[in-house]
Amino acid sequence: MIGGGQLARMTHQAAIALGQTLRVLAASPEDPAAQVSPDVVIGAHTDADALARVAEGAAALTFDHEHVPTELLAALVDAGVNVAPPPQALIHAQDKVVMRRRLEELGAPIPRFAEVAEPSDVDAFAARIDGPIVVKTARGGYDGRGVTLAADLAEARAVTERYLADGTAVLLEERVDMRRELSALVARSPFGQGAAWPVVQSVQRDGICVEVIAPAPNLDDDLRGAAEQLGLRLAGELGVVGVLAVELFETVDGTLLVNELAMRPHNTGHWTMNGAVTSQFEQHLRAVLDYPLGATAPIAPVTVMANVLGAAHAPEMGMDERLHHLFARLPEAKVHLYGKSERPGRKIGHVNVLGAAGGSVDDAAYVAEVRERAVRAAHWLSHGEWTDGWDEHGA
Template sequence: MDNRTGLPVVGMVGGGQLARMTHQAAIALGQSLRVLSEKADDSAALVAADVRIGTHTDLAALREFAKGCDAVTFDHEHVPTAHIAALAAEGVKIYPGAEAIVFAQDKQRMRERLAELGAPIPRWRPVTDTSDISDFVAEHGLSWPVVAKAVRGGYDGRGVWMVGGAEAAADLVGTGTPLIVEERVPLRRELAALVARSPFGQVAAYPVVETVQQDGICVEVLAPAPGLSEALAVQAQQLAIDLANALGVVGLLAVELFETEAGIFVNELAMRPHNSGHWTIEGARTSQFEQHLRAVLDYPMGETSLAAPAVVMANVLGGQPGGISIDERLHHLFAEDPGARVHLYGKQVRPGRKIGHVTVCGDDMTTVRARAVRAARWLQEGS
């Protein structure tokens, strides 16, 4: 508890843009988020008042960081499970707990647990030797390519490979990376269902969104998912709620989904604020960042309905060096489209790196999407 305000202190492990935007939500709740950041110039460390420098792999640093926190949470899934369990055993309220977050850290454990729960997932198997991928293809009568994934550590397209044949499979297995292999699902598009759950067990679900991927990176989010039937939307929301309850998630759970002719399949899980929910800052009655804080503090959940009929978030990626400054680009963008809402993360620009996002709200999805994409491209390219 903060003795100056009488309000709780939430600590977030990780100093990236998710912590930065969670800090912004904490301000409205009278709080200043405590951040464990590896560097003083990380995205959240540039704006939060209470920043501790340390690494998420250092148990001693985590223990020191947690002192005085009413709850501890994360802006990424890379904290060792054993460290989370150790802190919980010492009385730290840490969310999500080790028994839940392991299913976001370990893709093999996730697939095994989802199969036990009867959740819809692609056909898959663990990979232990060079023949496993070829045997998987033959066993299920699949065609190449198939999808290989690193069991741990992959994100934004990293740790995922399209394997086109037996020789490529042998080369990949030969790297020694622990892998699983999955069928390549004939998807129509990708969706995401975002829910939040409190320790009390209250759950709140956001409208299901469509996510648009480019080179393994989410570049657009469309809320609500255009043309999605009410029945399939309710199914996706209920699936996310059921998984949050079954896995014991506290905080946000993002369920990344494939939509196919046969229905929906679970692709990935994330247990933290998620790129597919950035649109909620302007586009929902309660942002995902405030909702995450409410959840870990066991506050009642906020309203999740849309603030406009159509909302689109477009990620701003780093462009090539040169051109007019980002400040000048903002001047021009705001003059051209005053309704575009820009969030820049304070990151050094590198080509392809997420450095911010733009959200546009309106009545017509086609128009709103064009504005958001145009704004993000302008901030990236300056043209």
């Protein structure tokens, strides 16, 4: 796996259960996956020699991020390496302009967009859509980086000019009037088998996913089916091997629009580690190794994943003591920590909480109670304080 982050770390856990060894290309021995994998190559994902070393003798080469130059991957393919997903598929998760063009060709529902060659293109696009504009870098953005929700035309023009001056390709999109964000997570094998997990709702703050509710509450059956089928169709049309996350907008008028694609395990699939028959990490390995895919059914009426983000000021209480108090108070919480140092806004782990049997994902009170426990647990691990004022020592 190219990349030594938390996705590779959690994929390594799944590899152990399958009797496999996961070799990792990490930038540093301190990377999350490098801390736990016995087979690590230290190097850059832009270094052809490092890529060749990590691929040598491997049954398959896959990714925990999409930033490897496709020309380097094409050279590996030419050398006989089984790259999964292949570079001709991965490019659609690397370059938003390429992705938008291809989705338009396939008739997939997308926001109106425009490629930018010069600043005047912003004015032309604004006149065409007559509404707010989102300015995106075509490559490299994630967790809200490289995305500007322009307040007005002047800001859209200024941001575009700054990107273009830096030699950065720019994509313009209309800002969607949405009800919420959804994610359709699917997997596809080289044999062509596909599998879809339930569509989930993701909650974003400052461009970062902070919470996932699985399945998405009060989602129309037709819309749910359409989202799952869209994910499976795109996986097939684009030639994906492995996990594909299709991030979606559910608009206020009840339609779906594709926002982003990711061809790897994804934050919106972390709930599957405890809440589904087969986790996204096991499924990704099954797919790239061309095993039959696993069952994707949920094992609880609702599972809520809450990300543990570094606090503005790290708590005086160490993480081990925070875990002690969390497990004493919420023994049902399933914690996954990434081995990262704490810094503001950094994803250092996540918590999964499953709802009790007999509930319904469409019962607002039931879902709210599970959400509260998951958020309370994650906030405690981040800040060392309880959202409900609990005094762990006084209690």
